[in-house]
Amino acid sequence: MLRTHNCGQLNISNLGQSVTLCGWVQKSRDLGGTTFIDVRDRYGLTQLVLNTDTEATLRDKSRSLGREFVIRVSGTVLERTSKNPKMATGDIEIAVTDIDILNESKIPPFLIEDETDGGEELRAKYRYLDLRRNPIRNNLVLRHKMAQEVRRYLSDLDFIEVETPVLIKSTPEGARDFVVPSRMNPGEFYALPQSPQTFKQLLMVSGFDRYFQIVKCFRDEDLRADRQPEFTQIDCEMSFIEQEDILNIFEGMTRHLFNHVKGIQLDDFPRMDYADAMRLYGSDKPDLRFGMEFVEMNGLVKGKNFGVFDNAELVLGINAKGCAEYTRKQLDELTEWLKRPQIGATGLIYCRYQPDGTLKSSVDKFYGEDDLTNWAAAFNAEPGDLILMLAGGTDKVRKQMNELRLEMGSRLGLRDKNKFAPLWVVDFPLLEWDEETSRYHAMHHPFTSPKPEDIDLLDSNPGAVRANAYDLVINGTEIGGGSIRIHDRKLQSLMFKHLGFSPEEAQKQFGFLMDAFEFGAPPHGGIAFGFDRLASIFAGLDSIRDVIAFPKNNSGRDVMIDSPSTIAEAQMAELKIRTVN
């Protein structure tokens, strides 16, 4: 080794020892005759001290050091006169006897410090420098610990990690596949997996009983802030179980992670029907760090000649506690915010429960004091509260109110990143109607089992069929989702029929799975966690980008390596493909 210790290791117990450290020059201060240099590595920071009056060679070398130079220094561990209790090595410094410059550095394009002056694009181009900064590197260390704990927890429960293939078959269901032309089979393509779904089910057919894998998956979708073309799943499957078993085991895994990685003990996770989640929060992933449940107000507001409410399918309200003092201007701004096309509300009705105990609404023309008192009661409102109301079609108004609730939660400081509110959402619909294609799509995926008691509804009322499907939500973010799967060929065929597959198409795409079901497929189910997202929640980040070492930008580009890029004509000729405009 080029060093005897790392830069985070030395303390008072090492006094007097001769040591050699390697690392990067963080900063250097020259205080008339004495030079202090902070040398940094992954493990920490150590202060070097040089007497530059007496040692001409050391002085010259130390003066030639710039930020981010890589050095190797030898010296003796001394006790500091002024200690720094914030640093692990803050009690000591190294009296340097020798310095080697292992590599020089140009001036970095941005500060390699916890708070940097580099813009997003510049940091992306020099990602290898951004990764030197503690906050980013710590995210990846955290991610590593999480992966270790996931593997430990699952292995202790007899789960086996099995690698499934990356070069698989393209299927038309779901998001767009990335495809890979096959040179050995000209005209044919592999696809990169959107998930190892069919393979993990086949492993259950094979009797593997308990499978998991931390695995890269791929979706060629238009990218939003929190999406990446390649992402990582904690993918799991079990046989001979029921939904309850999966919820217990993976609630256990999540609690294990919080406990062993963050030192947080979580209570039992609450559970909520999909229907209730939509009714109370307008979302299948409600943020339960705060209440502010929806109140359905149809019974309280209809028939008073206020057209907006009378004509609405649903009138919804929330209680923004302590916001009665909102000015007219603030309320106007909130209304404008709600009218933006992303949300599309037509207007906002409010009712102030004023500190003096009186009630005042924006629709006093139509509703008297008794009405307002009834409203306040429905919300358990108190003086100082502000009731915000939206009206419209059920689905739309729920979505809009969900946005408003989250916004008010944020404004009220109720969405603390250090608070964690997990929730199981269960009893998802099996199918959802897609206006664009005028057909039902699988809400989860085509392999999800309908609830046995709802199978009869498949023909008569497909939208009402509930699935044995569940999502794990933390702080309003979907962290994991899964289902009990179909393990019967006939039922699987029926599902494909309802999803608009002809028997031939179903057989061509998924014949291998349906065939497998005929050779003794066990009852099975599973779950997949979005590992990037889970890590970002653990790290307290809004985006998954900084829990990924080398992420891509919103155009799917890696600006550091400049990829994707053109390839040689000869390469395309070998693959028997060409590009077209």
Next chain:
Amino acid sequence: MLRTHNCGQLNISNLGQSVTLCGWVQKSRDLGGTTFIDVRDRYGLTQLVLNTDTEATLRDKSRSLGREFVIRVSGTVLERTSKNPKMATGDIEIAVTDIDILNESKIPPFLIEDETDGGEELRAKYRYLDLRRNPIRNNLVLRHKMAQEVRRYLSDLDFIEVETPVLIKSTPEGARDFVVPSRMNPGEFYALPQSPQTFKQLLMVSGFDRYFQIVKCFRDEDLRADRQPEFTQIDCEMSFIEQEDILNIFEGMTRHLFNHVKGIQLDDFPRMDYADAMRLYGSDKPDLRFGMEFVEMNGLVKGKNFGVFDNAELVLGINAKGCAEYTRKQLDELTEWLKRPQIGATGLIYCRYQPDGTLKSSVDKFYGEDDLTNWAAAFNAEPGDLILMLAGGTDKVRKQMNELRLEMGSRLGLRDKNKFAPLWVVDFPLLEWDEETSRYHAMHHPFTSPKPEDIDLLDSNPGAVRANAYDLVINGTEIGGGSIRIHDRKLQSLMFKHLGFSPEEAQKQFGFLMDAFEFGAPPHGGIAFGFDRLASIFAGLDSIRDVIAFPKNNSGRDVMIDSPSTIAEAQMAELKIRTVN
């Protein structure tokens, strides 16, 4: 859970308990009034016993069971009258009170037993059934354990597992890339990584210090028996180290695996120069389970008017101990075997040390008793031994003799799969001359550091430059390879120049790495292990295929899912590509 226990769990301590098991019907025997059924899962086999005289419902159900039916049975644990000490559950059986058929099975296309009657193709098509067989499943359980132990060993040494991207940039160096057309960047392609080489080096530049990853890699090569288009590497890199540190840490990892997964304590691994490996074994991956080193015989054979030897650049011999009794016919067959185009020898010369102490060669016309006595001495031969000789150009004759040595080792039973002979081969040449392209190629890869003392040879005698590169060989198979890397931009540019890159090409392809070297790159090096191959050696297999859950065949096809396959025109249109004939 649908069961109270698994099929490998119950023993004498469970007597009298009411239990429920789930699993597959392995076999069923009807012995007049009593039916015995073996039910199987991943964990083992349990014997069920039914009194079919008294229980008509159970009798009918048990008669309807076929092989591989999935059942759920309840009953009471009884002590067996005739115990089976070979089975973990051999002391007990279950007196069945209830049977549920969870799923039926068609008759499987081959026997789901340790020895099967299914051919390779059939088993590949029904891989999910082949995976039910104990030997195959056990391979994957072994692989899982190995991966766990690798992660444990490395994490305990402060290595961090970091995921590097799968969608990267195509580079012309090395094997063919698989490419992925980018829909968002029409006309451009990602490539799948042949290894995460440049990314792990960038992580060192980022100060990650110790990195590892168990990661899928991809090579679009023509497939041989032991190659797969996607394969798994244990990929590792360290900073501030020297070659010796890497060898120690990863010898430690290998010993840890043998110890914790196979219970085998290995001695310190021997080390051998590349030059010695070629001289003594004609291979950079000698199988050291047996000796049979080459003896260079030029000094013993030249100048006796035997043209084959006189005209040869090199005459090599090995001592096949105890083979003096080989008949003329056997020797002729061996000669024919050597003359096959794959080996291409022109002839085989031999010398028998006969049991009576006399020496007899196939070239007695040219060499007298004194000569033969000198030969025998050079080989430490004893009565009963057989000296086999080949002559020709140095490189060719070494390769041929390597084949002959391995063949004789196999014939003599010296290549026992339960014996493990590891070896570090060190001091590889930096470059190798490629006749086809008439230029030097990097023997390891372009990022490998030349030995500092050899750098001056780069211009004058590039082929003589040695690298700080090393391979780990076990039983004649390369298991891992690595090198100390270049961390200096100038030296890296020089390397690209010697590999025939123009400065522009080098900058276009690897500019990001060379740029990174200018911002304080630490000295670093690493190694990558072929995980599939390591697992296959642990499993005692000749091929890597059965340590991979879903392997591809020699045409790169997954015959189970029928991939690769054609994709829709619309999909190609979106990607702005088309296929050509």
